[in-house]
Amino acid sequence: MVTSKKAASVIVNDRMQKRYHYQRVAAAGRGFDPEFKPDLTPQQMLALGVFGGKYMTDCRKEFPASWFKNAKLSPKRGDPELNHFGVDASQPLSVWRNKGWIHPDDPRGWFQWYCRYYMGRRTPDEDRRQIKRWKAIRRHVAQIRQNCEPGDPYCRPRQRQALLHWAYDSRKI
Secondary structure: OOEEEEEEEEEEEOOOOEEEEEEEEEOOOOOOOOOOOOOOOHHHHHHHOOHHHOOOOOOHHHOOHHHHOOOOOOOOOOOHHHOOOOOOOOOOHHHHHHOOOOEOOEOOOHHHHHHHHHHOEOOHHHHHHHHHHHHHHOHHHHHHHHHOOOOOOOOOHHHHHHHHHOOOOHHHO
16 A cells, blocks of 8 residues: 555545544555456546435545545436436435445445545555456446447446446446
8 A cells, every 4th residue: 555654634524424534544546455457447437426416416526626526426316417428327325235235434435445545544444345346347348248239338337337437437338
């Protein structure tokens, strides 16, 4: 792990977390687990259009302003037309909670974990769990390759959008 000279402390106050704090111990975009090789950065994902633009509207202060310069956001409600493939590929947060996929430190789910991991937060047990989940989503890449002509963005758009939500660049499949 690449560590910074001094860990940066972050205090979060948004709609879903009050006075949550963590340390950024790795340099942003560095020191990733060798098994975790996302195709896209959080900034790229937001610019492409993910989660109907609703995901990051109240927690901008936690992340670099550059992430939001070209982000496709919808402050009032999710808009699937803002997604890169123009389709809804999300399940409600309630489904994620019921399945036990949400960790208390990241009440918004995997993407919130990824944004914080990208910025340098490390939580070994949770990092392992989330990287395992990220690797499991790769099965959708195989399904697209098996069922679609290479480069056809209209084939399986929901799967392609879901892959974008997990930092796989499905535009290249």
